Amino acid sequence: MAPAPGAAMTERVRVREMIPPGHVRAPYYLRGKVGEIERPLGPFGNPEQLAYGVPADKVPLFRVRFTMAEVWGDGAENPGDTLDAEIYAHWLEKVD
Amino acid sequence: MPHDHHDHHTPHSHSGLSPSGHPYRADQDMPLTYWQSLEIAVRELLIEKGITTELEVMATIDQMDSRSPADGAKVVARAWSDPDFKARLLADASAASREMGFDIGALRLIAVENTDSVHNVIVCTLCSCYPRNLLGLPPDWYKQRAYRSRVVKEPRKVLTEFGLTLPDDMTVRVHDSTADMRYIVLPARPAGTEGLSEDDLAALVTRDSMIGVAIVKAPE
């Protein structure tokens, strides 16, 4: 289930492992990865609808912070470095 | 040694000149290509149909040309000089930029601060999102595969290719502009710049330091 729109900082979330054949803004390299919410950004028009000229729902957007260790595993250049990306709520699952 | 290529500090407002100040001669004399003919056709059709005007197209070009890294440099210099402004910048960089009189349109800007322990670098892996309305158009390398694919995985190695080597005890934070936000790095103020005016400070701030592939050096 997706995090609430005002989700607390440092709430842990996982990026869903979907691979749809269309315009999405969740990068492939982050799918399935677990990060922490760095800050909620508020609601924005869903790019998956805007891209096709379809009326767009507003979806909560979050900045999510991942460690490089989480993203690249043993291949990480420096495990403690971080990667921040903006991910829409429907791409995130809460991690207990 | 950090270095900046073709760093444009001079804003231009002439649609006939490229950002480096050179006229668009080469492009005008080259044989017309298919995609160029499309651009001319689309532009003229939109004008004929009253969707836009020639004047509006030229004004849009001029407005984009008037934006340059010098704008961002002024914001950085103010943040270095005024702690209250810096706090406002870090809280809402769009509002802070507008406060300084920059017409940034709908840009949603986040400023990320470099410190003794943290170095930030910006990328858009999916395309080429960039804070254009504050810094002007991005450099070619920012839009190309090498940077977009590698900087999220081996940022320190990529930074060495720009001439920047970071110590192991610093944390690198890479920001991938995947959605509606755009980013500017607030570079660390170099030592030895105490007492410089805001204008003198702004003159030190390069485009590359605001993307995060360079740091700002004090004047020699």
Place this chain on the structure above:
Amino acid sequence: MRAGRITLSRMSDTDGRRWHDMGGLDGDRVALDEHDYALWEKRVDALMILSTTKGLFTVDGLRRVIEDLGPDYYEKMSYYERWVHSVNQNLIEAGAYSLTELSDKMAEVKARGETYGACAGGGDD
């Protein structure tokens, strides 16, 4: 019983990753050289800004068309060539003009001369 072998259509084995989604893939050394923007490129950029500001399409639509081009076209077309293709396709989808109108106009443009300067007309330098 049927005589002969049954053959099925060859199917692709993509994992679904899209070409533009390149974070983490291998790449060359960063090439630091930069080029000045040509006037036609600035005009493409302006047409994108104006069209999206006027609500004809969105920057998301701009990206979507470019992504749908596929990897070959990323190699064959320059950045603003991809943009003008996308601006045009989005405008067609928005009903701003028809393909027939566009074809006629492109032919008219081409007939004006050999160079961009001769064909762009309008008196801009």
